[in-house]
Amino acid sequence: MSTKTADDTHRGTVTLKVFRYVPEEDEDSYFKEYSIERQEGMTVLDALIRIRDHQDPTLTFRHSCRMARCGSDAMYIDGRQRLACNTQIEDLDLSTPVQIEPLPNEDVERDLVVDMDGFYDRMESVEPWFQPDHEPETGDEYLQSHENRQNIDTVLDCIWCGCCSSSCNPAGNDDDFTGPAALAKAYRFFKDEREGDETRQRRLEMLNKSHGLWRCHTQFNCTEVCPKGISPTEAIMEMSKEAVKQKLRFWR
């Protein structure tokens, strides 16, 4: 890879085929095509912003940080869940228009904006907060080994974008399934050595239910699409194994 040079900024045009739906105006959703000039380093989000600013101010999508950190611009781009902001246009197949849709599995509120409430509810269902087993002396930190901290490093990076649950068939079919993101979140605490055995046990029992760990088919869709390189699948497998080991498993 090399540093960009100024003379190759113009790359012709690119066509985006964008899902549109405005509830109070449209009976059905439809696709609308936009062509824009492509530039060196342009991301899908850059293209959408440009379209909104210069061609069609009614096009609606969420975004904020534009650095793959806030998780708000997850979309279905050319048949895959991705963050628009870290998807380079030139990495896509440009022989056909780039197809942009809202995340599958979620209700569409409008255009590319989906209802995330179900996702948030699932997140909350795993009691996603730290429950240590003892109090340190006032003013002291809880000691944690470097290794333990490293072990949870990847799952800590979750930005709640919803790509994973959107790619997960069981999550799509079963509103009660805890789902990959929330299970990965549970794992973050489950693996933290500062939460004691009792809490760990309770967390496991909470997940050991028909709509919890056991609904996962371990097919790695979630892992494949996660823009942060998290593997909810492996987290789920590890917790399931632990449940089996403890003969906790009551469902299949």
Place this chain on the structure above:
Amino acid sequence: MHKHDVLIVGAGGAGLRAAVAAHEAGADVAIVSKLHPVRSHTGAAEGGINAALKDEDDWHDHAYDTVKGSDYIGDQEPINIMTREAPNEVINLENMGMAFSREEDKRVAQRPFGGLSFPRTTYASDKTGHMLLHTMYEQVLKRGITVYDEWYVTDLVVENGRAHGVTAIDLQTGRVDSFAANATIFATGGMGQVYEHTTNAVANTGDGLSIAYRAGVPMEDMEFIQFHPTTLPSTGILITEACRGEGGILYNNEGERFMYERGYAPNAGELASRDVVSRAELIEVQEGRGFEQGTVHLDLTHFGEEKIEERLAQILELARDFEGVDPVEEPIPVKPGQHYTMGGIACDADGKTNVEGFYAVGEAACVSVHGANRLGGNALLELVVFGKRAGEHAAKASAGSSSASVSPSKVEVRAEEERERIEELMSGTGVHQSEIREEVQEIMTEKVGVFRTEEGLKEAREAIQDAKRRYEDVTVKDSSSTFNTDLTQTLELRSILDVAEVITESALARTESRGAHSRDDYTERNDDDWLKHTMAHYAGENEYPRLEYDDVIIEEYEPKERSY
């Protein structure tokens, strides 16, 4: 109509910390935010949070570094409070489960940072803000605090010097509603979108600043805008100072380590404060020693892949995905970009403003701990220290305020006015917001950037006045009431215009160079005339801001010349 004891606008680190504190103090608390909390820009903070935690360190040294960093215009009383309370607040975050990086002895890790005399920046890889934001939100969930997410606050209702609450639009439905509260806290974050090249999120449009300003609260020290020396040239995405903290080197196109070799900072080199490094880079480029796109090179290749992956994992990702550069193999091109607002809503160390029942905290506020230049790692610290204090204070004040003094009907009346304003915006045929916005962002970057002159500032002032006139005809082109981003952007543009005007006016008046405010025509710091805070007051729709000045609080550290 909603009613709460304490209403917090904004759900970044500052708003969430304030909410937890107010809740712990027994208040009925609610948060209103235009973004879902975990989407707030605090999540983007990379390098770390400062606290004198170690036995060998001392909060007095942290205080001194901060005063010096501020170019002596930070108020020493709140700086002492912030640095003294830092260890407790950082440990408190740890106790809430924030996943700091660890030393071999299992304690939280610390690293060196620009302008600090001791490696006291506590960090979580290079994702410190992400960990902080998520930890705070977990605590909000744990306590069951009410969150109205994706509600855009349009106005603060102030009558007879007292705040009664806010009006807001539900983005899902377009409905304007009223929120009455005994105490209202603004934690609405920064305003980077005033500039074209910025590290800030698209949502950082300075709404809270503009709303408070129009409601009669002065904007303090808005001329001090921080430009971060290492941002990616094509997007403005931040390459954390931790790169230099860990030993990253800046080179010009002659292969010189210019911070040392050209004498910009003979002692601190790359770790001089941000204003010093940003200016050095631009001078290198202006004198022909830069690279393409006006950059210099930040070299990390001597670290090796493993160290970069462990401590700077996000940088690896950002440089690769957004600039197509692999920092393991080659230097990263960088240039200065707008990064932080040292000024903001004038308030004291409890977040109190000149309006009863109205508080400010976080980047939107100016407690005046950063003065003319903020040190890296002090912003996250400000959020938690002053977030807690503002939350506690607002809860106490709210409990003490007789409900007779707050009038929900006043908020209801204002909501009706806001409905009318929005209807009007939706029904015209005039200009579209993006046209005006792009022009203002450009002129601010060119004329009110790292280097400033009277001529340039006056040009910017003209352009902003012109933009404001055109804004009178602005029209929302999208007529839907569901998630109408065209409408929110149009409302945000008014914030951008107000803030741009305040920055420019404050900068034009300050005829000296201090910290991040650097004038080509007044190159020296001038303590005789300018050791004072700018207070910009709203003077009416077609008037320039009215400027007044306040004393700087000086305690143990007398101003002296800064060198790094």
